Amino acid sequence: MPSTQSRRFSDLLIFLGAAFAFSVTMMGTTMPTPLYPIYQDAFGFSELMITIIFAAYAGGVIAALVITGPWSDQLGRRPLLIAGLACAVISDLLFWQADGLLAIILSGRVLSGLSAGIFTGTATVAVMELAPPHWRGRATFFATAANMGGLGLGPMLGGTLSQYLPAPLELTYLVHVGLALLGLLCIWSAPETVPKPAKPKLSIQRLSVPSNVRGVFIPAAIAGFAGFAVCGFFSSIAPALMGKVLGYHHQLLIGAVAGSIFIASIFGQLIQGTLPLKLRLPLGCITLVIGVIPIALGIHLQSLALFLLGAIIAGTGQGIAFRAGMGAIAAASPIAERAAVTSTFFVIVYIAISLPVIGIGVMASMIGLQTTAIIFSICIGLLAALALLLLIRRRPAG
Template sequence: MSESNRTLLMCVAVAAAFAINMMGTTLPTPLYPIWQERLGFSQLTITVIFAAYAVGVIAALVIGGSWSDQLGRRPMLFAGLGFSAASACIFLIGDDLGLLLLGRVLSGVSAGIFTGTATAAVVELAPPAWAAAATLVATAANMGGLGLGPLVAGALAEYLPWPAHLCFVLDLVLIALAAFAVWCAPERVQRPARPRLRLQPLRVPASVRPVFVPAAIAGFAGFAVLGLFTAVAPAFMGEVLGHHNRALTGAVVFLLFVASTVGQAGQSRLPESRRLPLGCGLLMAGIVLVAAAILAASLALMIAGALIAGVGQGVAFRAGLGAVTAASPAERRGEVASTFFVVAYVAISIPVVGVGLAADVFGLPAAGVAFSIGVALLALAALVSLSRRARAAGPAV
C-alpha cells in the first residue's frame, strides 16, 4: 500500500472513530420515554437529564479545548473514548436520576474533547489530494454520528430485546474498534518538552462583535432546534402525533442531522453575503412547519420541518462560524471559536429545559409552539442585525 493510500485509510479510520464517539452521545434520545415510564420522571426531568450533556461539553471545551495542541491528538482522543465508554457503562447500570445525569455529563465531556481534537486530526491526516475535502469529512463524521445515535438506538429498542440497554452494549464494542483505529493512526502534533495546559479563555474582541452577534444569535437558534429534537422528539412523536414506534422517532431525528450536514456542505456554493441570511430564513421556515405539525398532529409536516430546519441550521452554523473565524485576529481565533461553541451548547440545554418546564405546566403542544415562536424570533433578530450591518457597511458589501 502506498504512503498516500495508507494516510487516507488512517484519515477515514479516525473519521469513523469520530462518528462512533458522537453516535454515543445521542443514543439516549429514543430511550427517554422508557426511562420516563419506568422511573416516573416528568417531562422537565427528562429535559434536565438531556441538558446535563451540555454541562460536560462546555466543561471540556473550557478546560481542555487546547490541550491536544500540547499533549497530542491521540492522547486526547483516547481520553474522549474513555469518557464515552464510562458513560455507556453507567447507562447500562443506571436506574436512578443521579446515574443518568452522570452518564449524560460524561457523554458531554467525550463530545467536547472530540469536537475540536478529532476535527483537527482528520484534517492533519488527510493526504494533500484530499486536503480540501478533509473539513467536510470531519463535519460529516460529527453530524452523521449524532444522527446515527437515535436511528440505531431506536431500531434496537423497537425490534430487539433489552430495549434500554442493548444499544450501549453495541456502543462499547464500537468504542473498542474506535480505540484501535486511534491507536493505529500516526501522531501529527509535535509535543513540546514542557506542555502548557491552560483554560481556554472565552472572549470576543470588540472589533469582531458586529460579526459575532448575528452569527451567535443564529447559531443559538439552530442549536436550540437540535436540542429540541434530540430531547423532546420522542414525546412529541408519541403524545402529540400518536406515533410510538421508537425506530420511527430515531429516523426523524436522523433526518434532521442529515439535513444539517447537507446544509453545511452546500453553503460554500452560495455567495458569502447570502449564506447566513439564507440559513436564518430556512431555519424560520422549518420551525414554523414544526409548529404547524404540532397543531395539526401531522407526521408529514414534522418531517418537512425537520428537513428544512436542519438545512437552515447547517447553513447558518457553518456560515456563522466561518464569518466569525475570518473576522477574528489570527492569535485569537481559538478563543473566539470556543466562545461561539459555548453559545451553541448553551442553546442546546437551557431552551430545552424551558420546554420541559412549560410542558409540565401548560402541556406539551403549547410548549412546543411557544418554543417554535421563540426560535423564529431569534432567527428574525439575526436577520435584522445582518441587514443593519449591511446597510451600515454601504454598497460595497
C-alpha cells in the first residue's frame, strides 16, 4: 500500500513538473512586456520598433508550429521539450547581453517564439499524457491553464523585478534562466510518453481545413483571431498606453494590467465547461464584444479602471471562445485530419498576435497612439461580432 501511494505521489509530481515547465516557458515570452518602456527610454526605440520586436516572437512561434509540429511523435516528447527550454535559456542570455543592440534583441525574440511554438503543441499533449489517472478529466484544463497562466505571470514577474530590483534589463532574464533550468530538471525527470520509431521520419506539419469542417472552423478562427489580437495588444502596446495615455509608469502595475487578460482567459476557459455546449462559442464572442467597449472607453477617457475592466471581460471572452472553438474544431475534424486542422488554427491565432500590433505601430506613428488604440478596439469588436453573426446564420442549417 505505501508503495502504491508513493507511486501516485511521484506521478503527480511529474505531472505538475511538466505543467510548471510549460508555464515557465510561456512566462519568458511575455516577461519583457513591462520592460519595453525602459528599452524606449534607454535606447530610443520607437513604438513601431517595439511592435516589430514583439512580432518577431510570433514569427518564431509560427515557424516552430509548422516545422516541428509532428516531430514529437517521431523523436519523443522529452527531446522536443528540452530543445524548447534550451531556446528559452539562450533567448534570455541574448537579452541579458544585448545592451540595446537591435539584432541581438530580435534574435532573442525569435528564439523565445521558437520555444513557445515547440511547447504549445508538444507540452499540451505531454501534460495530458503525464496526468495521473484520477486527474485525466482535468488534464486538458491544466495544460491550457499552464499556457495562459504562464503568459499572464510573465508581465507580472517582469514588472515586479523591474520595479523593485536594480538592473532590470539584466536581472529579469537571469531570474528566468533559473526558472527555466528548474523546468528543464522537471522534464529531464519525466518519462517518455510515446514510443519512438526505429527510423524517425521528420516532416513539416501540413496545414489544411477540409471542406466539411470549414463551417465550424471559420467562425472559431475569426473569434480566435479577435481574442488573440487583444492578447497581443496587451502584451505589446499596453505599456506605452499606460505611460503615454493613461499616465501610469509603475512597472508592477503595467505588468499586472498586461497580465490580467491572460489570467482572465484561464477563468473563461474554466467556466466554459459549465455553459451549454451550443452556446459556448457564441457567448465567448458576445463577452469579447462587451469587453472591448470599456477598453476603448478607458483609452478615450484615460481611465485605468475602465481599461482594466475591459481587459478582464475581454480576457474571459477570449478564454471561452478559444477553448470552445478548439473543442468544436476537434469534434468536427476527422481523426486523420485533426492535427493539421488544429495546427492551422494555432497558426491563425499567432498571426493575430503579430500582424495587428505591427499595424498599430505604423498607424500610431501617423495618427497617434490613443486614436489608433481606439480604432483597434472597435475593429476587434467587429471581428467578434462577425464570428457571432456567422454562428447565428449557421445554426438553422446545423
